Each structure stands twice: as structure tokens, then as C-alpha cells.
Amino acid sequence: xxxxxxxxxxxxxxxxxxxxxxxxxxxxxxxxxxxxxxxxxxxxxxxxxxxxxxxxxxxxxxxxxxxxxxxxxxxxxxxxxxxxxxxxxxxxxxxxxxxxxxxxxxxxxxxxxxxxxxxxxxxxxxxxxxxxxxxxxxxxxxxxxxxxxxxxxxxxxxxxxxxxxxxxxxxxxxxxxxxxxxxxxxxxxxxxxxxxxxxxxxxxxxxxxxxxxxxxxxxxxxxxxxxxxxxxxxxxxxxxxxxxxxxxxxxxxxxxxxxxxxxxxxxxxxxxxxxxxxxxxxxxxxxx
Amino acid sequence: xxxxxxxxxxxxxxxxxxxxxxxxxxxxxxxxxxxxxxxxxxxxxxxxxxxxxxxxxxxxxxxxxxxxxxxxxxxxxxxxxxxxxxxxxxxxxxxxxxxxxxxxxxxxxxxxxxxxxxxxxxxxxxxxxxxxxxxxxxxxxxxxxxxxxxxxxxxxxxxxxxxxxxxxxxxxxxxxxxxxxxxxxxxxxxxxxxxxxxxxxxxxxxxxxxxxxxxxxxxxxxxxxxxxxxxxxxxxxxxxxxxxxxxxxxxxxxxxxxxxxxxxxxxxxxxxxxxxxxxxxxxxxxxxxxxxxxxxxxxxxxxxxxxxxxxxxxxxxxxxxxxxxxxxxxxxxxxxxxxxxxxxxxxxxxxxxxxxxxxxxxxxxxxxxxxxxxxxxxxxxxxxxxxxxxxxxxxxxxxxxxxxxxxxxxxxxxxxxxxxxxxxxxxxxxx
Numbered sequence: 001x002x003x004x005x006x007x008x009x010x011x012x013x014x015x016x017x018x019x020x021x022x023x024x025x026x027x028x029x030x031x032x033x034x035x036x037x038x039x040x041x042x043x044x045x046x047x048x049x050x051x052x053x054x055x056x057x058x059x060x061x062x063x064x065x066x067x068x069x070x071x072x073x074x075x076x077x078x079x080x081x082x083x084x085x086x087x088x089x090x091x092x093x094x095x096x097x098x099x100x101x102x103x104x105x106x107x108x109x110x111x112x113x114x115x116x117x118x119x120x121x122x123x124x125x126x127x128x129x130x131x132x133x134x135x136x137x138x139x140x141x142x143x144x145x146x147x148x149x150x151x152x153x154x155x156x157x158x159x160x161x162x163x164x165x166x167x168x169x170x171x172x173x174x175x176x177x178x179x180x181x182x183x184x185x186x187x188x189x190x191x192x193x194x195x196x197x198x199x200x201x202x203x204x205x206x207x208x209x210x211x212x213x214x215x216x217x218x219x220x221x222x223x224x225x226x227x228x229x230x231x232x233x234x235x236x237x238x239x240x241x242x243x244x245x246x247x248x249x250x251x252x253x254x255x256x257x258x259x260x261x262x263x264x265x266x267x268x269x270x271x272x273x274x275x276x277x278x279x280x281x282x283x284x285x286x287x288x
Numbered sequence: 289x290x291x292x293x294x295x296x297x298x299x300x301x302x303x304x305x306x307x308x309x310x311x312x313x314x315x316x317x318x319x320x321x322x323x324x325x326x327x328x329x330x331x332x333x334x335x336x337x338x339x340x341x342x343x344x345x346x347x348x349x350x351x352x353x354x355x356x357x358x359x360x361x362x363x364x365x366x367x368x369x370x371x372x373x374x375x376x377x378x379x380x381x382x383x384x385x386x387x388x389x390x391x392x393x394x395x396x397x398x399x400x401x402x403x404x405x406x407x408x409x410x411x412x413x414x415x416x417x418x419x420x421x422x423x424x425x426x427x428x429x430x431x432x433x434x435x436x437x438x439x440x441x442x443x444x445x446x447x448x449x450x451x452x453x454x455x456x457x458x459x460x461x462x463x464x465x466x467x468x469x470x471x472x473x474x475x476x477x478x479x480x481x482x483x484x485x486x487x488x489x490x491x492x493x494x495x496x497x498x499x500x501x502x503x504x505x506x507x508x509x510x511x512x513x514x515x516x517x518x519x520x521x522x523x524x525x526x527x528x529x530x531x532x533x534x535x536x537x538x539x540x541x542x543x544x545x546x547x548x549x550x551x552x553x554x555x556x557x558x559x560x561x562x563x564x565x566x567x568x569x570x571x572x573x574x575x576x577x578x579x580x581x582x583x584x585x586x587x588x589x590x591x592x593x594x595x596x597x598x599x600x601x602x603x604x605x606x607x608x609x610x611x612x613x614x615x616x617x618x619x620x621x622x623x624x625x626x627x628x629x630x631x632x633x634x635x636x637x638x639x640x641x642x643x644x645x646x647x648x649x650x651x652x653x654x655x656x657x658x659x660x661x662x663x664x665x666x667x668x669x670x671x672x673x674x675x676x677x678x679x680x681x682x683x684x685x686x687x688x689x690x691x692x693x694x695x696x697x698x699x700x701x702x703x704x705x706x707x708x709x710x711x712x713x714x715x716x717x718x719x
Binding site (some may be wrong): 039040041042053056057058059082116125144145146147148229231232233235236237238239248251252253254255256259 | 352371373376377380383384386393401402405406408462545547548549550560677680683687688690691694698708712715718719
């Protein structure tokens with residue numbers, strides 16, 4: 001028994017050392033730095049003043065609320081659409097693997113490249129989206145240059161990009177459902193609606209829980225898609241500034257790493273709390 | 289069990305070693321303030337970080353090759369760090385481990401405020417006054433004293449001006465002639481001209497816009513006699529006057545902002561805007577975009593002051609005395625009359641060497657329109673003060689103005705946005 005343990009240590013050692021160095025140490029360092037002020041080369045203790053600063057900074061609050069809004073809207077809608085599409089491909093469409101590949105394409109393409117294409121689609125003057133809307137006599141919008149539209153644009157783009165990964169994982173989960181369930185359900189005359197809600201959905205819960213956690217965490221860390229959509233800014237007038245933008249700006253541009261790290265700690269706690277609540281919730285759903 | 293303990297000890301020791309090594313590098317390489325060598329006696333490599341692209345980068349490469357040919361002992365490694373914001377963040381994050389800093393870098397003085405505070409930059413005055421490596425004196429360099437002063441941080445000459453530009457007015461001459469509009473010289477004339485164009489084109493062409501909203505505000509205040517300091521009352525009467533000039537135009541439709549286009553040269557080339565105020569270094573892009581669609585013209589920026597912008601070259605302390613001397617020789621070469629003429633003619637940057645500004649070879653350049661107006665346009669220049677948080681607040685101004693102006697465009701109340709802006713403006717000065 002004891003021998004086993006020593007061997008385990010040996011095998012774990014690389015991971016333990018690397019994760020201490022590259023995962024745990026940065027978190028601790030960030031935590032320590034959040035109580036320091038000055039530039040990176042000349043840090044000094046300052047107590048809670050960085051936290052005081054971010055809590056009174058309107059930019060911080062707008063960045064945080066944008067982040068939460070993005071996570072709360074993008075994740076559920078993205079997941080719902082993914083389930084719908086995955087179910088459609090799985091149950092109703094021929095050439096499944098072709099469609100699966102098509103839907104997976106965005107995932108393997110660089111977000112920056114997709115973002116640039118979307119910048120042209122969304123353009124208020126000559127974008128294809130407004131062209132299509134006009135064609136159907138629908139009201140158009142200034143997707144990129146109107147601050148009140150920025151978050152909506154980012155959310156649409158976020159939902160679209162989240163589909164790829166979700167669908168592929170869901171397809172895998174759908175394939176794993178025992179086909180006998182459906183055969184028996186058919187024998188007893190279940191409708192396709194009943195089959196979906198009574199068999200498919202309960203079987204998908206563990207996968208959905210996994211996707212929900214992953215999607216929420218990545219939604220809290222959204223950065224690249226905004227950077228690409230708005231040409232390197234966080235939208236006109238910082239209207240799509242999110243937590244990571246705020247952190248990056250304070251750290252790299254303004255040169256106040258302490259403030260950036262204080263915001264990082266808050267974001268970290270927020271993600272931790274959300275993930276914790278989610279797990280509790282999913283456990284409850286799983287039990288029922 | 290013993291094995292596990294041993295392993296843990298080794299792991300901790302290893303981690304400590306690595307971390308120790310990381311933190312040690314901070315302190316060691318601070319001073320090599322030896323005497324300035326009069327000659328480069330051994331092979332020396334210097335690293336130059338820059339943010340130049342397109343024709344700017346190719347011209348810099350060409351000049352560097354010339355320098356290396358004339359100084360066979362010196363190798364200059366040009367390292368492109370992307371756009372200015374990328375370069376700024378790269379410098380900021382590398383300051384922590386000075387050993388990885390380049391010998392010299394392009395930078396705005398405001399970026400290096402912290403570096404200067406922490407004694408990481410080389411004071412270039414001794415090099416300027418050195419007869420072998422430098423010019424012997426600042427006046428012998430031929431670089432304008434205003435520009436040299438602009439490259440000082442807290443009174444010390446840490447930088448040498450290199451690629452400088454000013455804000456100018458670019459206009460669609462064909463369109464202005466068609467509507468009988470004169471090229472505006474004052475801000476009041478700019479407003480009337482923009483209004484006329486907007487009306488006569490039946491709202492199809494916006495009159496004018498400003499590329500940099502930060503510059504718009506800072507110069508607007510300067511024209512009212514207010515310098516850019518933390519004492520500015522953002523919601524005060526003068527500030528509101530400056531803001532409302534632009535906001536009124538946005539409301540009525542004759543002014544616009546660049547928005548997600550970032551620069552107005554694009555909409556200008558597509559004849560969506562008739563005039564815009566932007567950097568003179570953008571003329572190359574304007575020329576390319578306009579092509580043969582219409583004739584464009586360049587004039588001095590309306591109003592008394594124009595912004596002197598663009599970067600200087602700074603040297604970091606970790607360089608050896610030989611590297612420093614070689615790097616300064618390189619800087620001297622780049623700012624020489626011959627190099628500056630090549631540089632300015634190819635890129636549209638304003639030559640830092642005054643003798644180039646007045647030379648016929650420059651003013652008679654038929655490819656570019658900026659050279660002819662430079663003498664007039666550079667009479668009253670303003671540079672951003674290098675004080676704590678000035679640079680951060682200057683960047684923040686752009687977002688604040690975007691919020692105010694887009695609200696005006698949607699005919700919303702501007703005053704609420706100005707009040708919000710004041711909070712952000714004051715917060716930016718205080719961080």
C-alpha cells in the first residue's frame with residue numbers, strides 16, 4: 001500500500017511541479033500583487049487601496065456587468081440552439097458526418113479571422129446583414145458603431161462561435177445513448193416529442209453540465225472575439241468592454257498591475273462562485 | 289514514504305531555484321556607466337524594437353542596411369513588435385526583467401515614465417555632447433529644440449526624436465470646388481464649411497471629422513488657453529464649449545467620428561466624408577485609397593495649435609558601453625539630413641532635422657502634399673505633457689468623447705454623458 005503511494009508521487013511529480021509553477025504560483029502572485037501599488041518593477045504594499053479604486057471606478061462596474069450579461073445571455077441561448085441543432089442532425093438529417101464537420105469548422109478557424117469577416121457582415125454602411133434586413137423591409141441597425149448595439153453584436157457573435165464545440169460534444173453524447181431505449185419507446189407508441197424529453201434530455205444531463213461549466217468559464221474570459229469585431233478596441237466608447245479587457249488595459253497600458261490584479265481576483269472569485277453554484281444545481285437536476 | 293518526502297524536497301528546492309533565478313535578474317544588471325568609447329572596436333550587436341509597418345518598415349530596413357555598410361562592426365537587429373499599443377505593452381511587461389529589454393526602442397515618453405522613475409533609461413545628454421559618437425552639442429544635431437524637449441522625461445534628455453508627425457487637414461478638393469467651399473483656416477470656418485457640404489450634398493457627404501478624439505479635446509482646450517493637466521474641470525464651461533462644438537455637429541449630421549473604422553482615411557477615400565483631421569503620416573494611406581477618384585489636398589490644421597506626435601528613440605541601461613555607443617551612432621545616422629530626407633519623402637513623417645524641412649529636395653517633392661504646408665503648419669505645436677497618468681488619461685479621453693459624441697448623434701442629452709465622462713476623467717488621473 002505504502003509502496004504504491006511513493007510510486008504515485010513519482011508519476012505525479014511532473015504534473016505537481018508544473019502546475020505549482022504555472023497555475024498555483026500565478027494565482028498566489030496575483031493575489032499578493034492586488035495588495036501592492038506602483039509599476040511592475042517597483043511594487044510596494046498599499047493595503048486595500050486597489051480594491052477601493054476598482055469599486056469606485058465606473059469602468060470596472062460596466063466591464064463586470066457586460067461580462068455577466070454576456071455569460072447569462074450567451075451560454076443558455078447557445079446551449080439551447082446547440083441541443084436543437086445536434087438533435088436535428090442526429091435524428092433527421094442524412095450525411096451526418098458532413099454536417100458535423102461543417103458545424104465544427106468555426107472551432108478550428110481562428111477567432112480573429114472569423115471576427116474580421118463578421119466585421120464586414122455587421123458593417124452599418126455596406127454590411128451584408130443590413131443588406132438582407134433591408135431586402136426584407138426590416139429595420140436595420142448600426143451594429144458596430146452604436147454603443148447601445150455593441151453588446152448585442154458581441155452576444156450574437158458569441159452564440160454563433162459557441163455552437164461549434166457544443167454541437168460536436170453533444171453529437172458524441174447522443175451517439176452514446178442506447179438505441180434500445182428508442183426502440184422500446186416506439187414499441188409503446190411514444191411521440192418524438194416524448195422521446196426527446198423523456199429519453200434524450202435526461203441522458204444528456206451530464207454532458208450539458210460539462211458544457212455549461214465550460215461555456216460559463218469561457219464566457220467570463222471573453223476577449224478575442226471583441227478584439228476582432230471592433231478592430232482592436234472594446235467597441236465605440238468602450239461600450240463592449242469586459243473584465244479581461246479592463247484587466248489587460250490596466251496591466252499593460254496604464255501600468256498599474258496592482259489594480260489589474262485586484263480586478264483579476266474579483267473575476268476569479270466570481271467564476272469560482274458561479275461554478276460552485278452550477279455544480280450544486282446540476283447535481284440537484286441529476287438527482288431528480 | 290521517505291522517497292515521497294525526498295521528492296517533495298527536491299521539487300520545492302527546484303521551484304525555489306527557478307523562482308530565485310527569476311527574481312535575481314531584476315537587480316543585477318543596473319549600471320555599466322563606463323566612459324563613452326570613441327570608436328567601435330569590436331563586433332557589436334544592438335537590438336531595436338519598433339512598430340513600423342508597410343513602407344515605413346521597408347524604408348527603415350533600407351536605412352539600417354546603409355548604416356551597417358558604413359559601420360561593418362555593428363549589427364542592428366530590427367525587431368517589429370506590432371502596432372504601437374502592442375509595442376507599449378511589450379515594453380511595459382519586459383521592464384520587469386531588464387535583461388530582456390532591447391538596446392533601443394521607439395516609444396512615446398509617456399510610456400516610459402515608470403522606466404525613467406526606476407532608473408532604467410540612459411541619459412543621452414553626454415552622448416549628444418560627445419564629439420566622436422554624437423554631435424558635440426544639441427544645436428549641432430540640427431534637430432529642432434521643441435522636438436528635443438518633447439523627448440525629455442522629467443527634464444532629462446532620455447530620447448532622440450525620430451518619426452514625428454503633426455495633425456493636418458485633408459480635404460476632397462474636387463468636392464470643395466464643386467460646392468464653392470474654401471479650405472477652412474479656423475475652427476469656425478471648419479464648421480461652416482462642413483455644414484455647407486452636408487446641406488449641398490443633401491446629407492450624402494458628411495462635412496468633416498477628427499481621427500483622434502483625444503487630440504481633438506486636448507488641442508481644443510489648448511486653443512482656449514488650457515493646458516492638459518489634472519486640474520481640468522471636465523464639466524466646466526470651457527470644456528463644455530469644446531465638447532459641444534463637435535457634439536452639435538454630430539447632432540446636425542455634418543460631423544462624424546471614425547468609430548470602428550479607426551481612421552477616417554477609408555470613408556474619405558469612399559467620399560463619405562469631405563474633410564478630416566488626422567496625422568500627416570497617414571498621407572501615404574490617403575494617396576493610395578483615393579487613387580484617381582478625385583483630387584485631395586492637405587492644409588494646416590484649423591485653429592492655432594497642432595499636435596506634435598510620433599515616437600522618439602530611447603536607450604535602456606542594461607546595454608554595454610560599446611552597445612550604447614554603437615546605438616547612439618545609429619540614432620545619429622537615422623536623424624542625419626540624408627536619412628531624414630529619405631525617411632520623410634517615403635513615409636510622410638515630418639523630418640526632425642530642420643535643415644531638411646527647409647531644403648528644396650524636400651519641399652519640391654511632387655509625390656506628397658504635406659511638405660509644402662509644413663512650415664506654416666508647424667508654427668504652434670503642442671506635445672502631451674509627460675506627467676504621471678497623463679498618457680493613461682489621454683487614452684481614456686478617446687472613449688469618453690466617443691460616448692458623448694455617439695449620444696449626440698442619437699440626439700440624446702449630452703450633459704449626462706459629460707457628467708459620466710468627468711467621473712472617468714478624474715478617475716484616470718488618480719490611478
